[in-house]
Amino acid sequence: MSTTIASAAKPSKPNVVLAMLLVVYIFNFVDRQIVSILAGPIQADLDLSDAQMGLLGGLAFAIFYSVLAVPLATLADRTSRSWVITISLVLWSGFTAACGLASGFWQIFLARLGVGVGEAGGVAPSYALIGDYFPSKRRAFALSIYSLxxxxxxxVGVMAGGYIAAAVDWRAAFLVVGLCGVLIAPVFRLLVRDNRPVAAPGEDAPEQPRLAVTAGVLAKKPAFWFLSFGAASSSMCGYGLAFWLPSLLQRSFGLTLIEAAWFFGAVLLIGGVAGMLLGGWVADRLGGRDRAWFAWVPAISFIVGAPLFAAGIMSGSVTLAFALFIVPQALVYVWLGPVLSAVQHLxxxxxxxxxxxxxxxxxxxxxxGGGIYALGQLSTLLQPVYGDEALRWSMFFALALYLVAGVLMLFAGKHLRSGWVEEAA
Structure with missing residues (x-):
């Protein structure tokens, strides 16, 4: 049977799709990160420990978010990626609003589980949509734009959350951002359509791979394992630092809730945006010559960034800490465009x-799931030794994970050369 392919429906414009996916991803991280800036008021109101807040920020969200992402992504591969993302957005936004109604630890824990269930269907199908709309030579940069x-x-989460919490209370912050996410869902569905080829009339439909087949292919490729565990090591440290830094700024640097929100928000905007764009741009250019650079660019960034973060965390000056945080914040975000693109090419x-x-x-x-809780638990264990500075030392020790990530990414490089799946011209 011939393999002639025709489009099932007129696709959306690539830049419109990328812009809408970016908007949805912004809501994804607003809902995810807002807990960090609200940690102090939540702990005071609900009488929670650092370890319990670590569970809310990490494990409560990550359990279903991580596990359900696989079957939902398979569903998106076999049905409609845009519909899966739309429904997911409504779910996680609704549960974010529900966090504002919690009266105790278990109520807010269950609401965060619900946020994880919803967000499980958002990211992987978005990566795939970008892969469908953008060619290989532009994909790392497109994924970097999305990762902004x-x-x-x-x-936005820490700034808006901090402002609303200071002006009203922490519950209002959850309600506002949750309802805003629900309102954007129909706009997304209207503007974003799937862009996958289907068989022309009279032709066989393209066969969609089963989960076991895709998992089997990846399991045989060392590059997948080095990339995955390298990224996981960096994320343990990255998510942990992002969650606990606002608390550190208030406990050890003496900032108010609003000051901590603006400090951390500015670091994220300046450093994070620069790192995202730089990583995708550099990887697309170097990776076109040698696929190994899709892993080596992140490796170098992690190894250079770790000691700079350490200097900022141990600094006694707010001004110096801000200057020291900007560069490593950029460097530890470099990995997303290159690594996400590389995984799609396996x-x-x-x-x-x-x-x-x-x-x-x-x-x-x-x-x-592990990073935020581990830093919170380590801070609790270190309190008898370091007292009020326990959180600072917990974050300092965690930076070793960035060095581990760098080494694993170095190993991933050479395996990308043999594991890369080239696309048809």
Missing amino acids: GIPLGSA VAPAGRATASALFLLINNLLGL
Whole structure:
């Protein structure tokens, strides 16, 4: 049977799709990161420990977010990626609003579980849509643009959350950002359509890969494992620092809630945006000559960034700490465009969402689920030794994870050369 392919429906414009995916991803991280700036008021109101806040910020969200991402990505590969993202946006935004109604630890814990359930269907299908709309030579940069949702959403989350909490209370912050996400969902669905080829009339439909097939392909490629565990190591440290830095700024640097929100928001915007764009741009150029650079660029960034972060954390000056945080914040965000693009090139195009979800399963279950809780628990354990400075030392020790990530990415480089799946011209 011939393999002639025709489009099932008129696709959206690539830049419109990318812009809408970015907006949704911003909401994703607003809802995710807002807990960090609200940690102090939540702890005071609900009488929670650092360890319990670590559970709310990490494990409560990551359990279902990581596990359900795989079947939802497979569903998106086999049905409609845009519909899966739309429904997911409504779910996670609704549960974010529900966090503002919690009266105790278990109520807010369950609401955060619900946020994780919703967000499980958002990211991997978005990666796949970008892969469908943008050619290989532009994909790392397009994924970097999409990944701007991380620093932008995180910055908006801490700034808006801090302002609303100071002006009203922490519950209002959850309600406002949750309802805004629900309102954007129909706009997204109207503007974003799937862009996958289907068989022309009378032709066989392209076969969609099963989860087991895609997992089997990835399991045989060392590059997938080095990339996944390298990213997970960096995410353990990155999510942990992002969650606990506002608390550190208030406890050890003496900033108010609003001051901490603006400090951290500015670091995320300046450093995060620069790092995202730089990583995608450099990887697309160097990676076109040697695929290993898709892993080596992040490796170098992690190894250089760790000691700069250490200097900022241990600084006694707010001004000096701000200057020291900007550069490493950029460097630790460099990895997203190159690595996400590389993972998509380890499988055939039809399995991109599933491959991305399997990568995210490892990255988020270990990174998001373990990092925030580990830093909170370590801070609690270090309190008898370091007292009020326990959180500072907990964050300092965690920076070793960036060095681990750098080494794993170095190993991933050479394996990308043999594991890369080239696309048809």
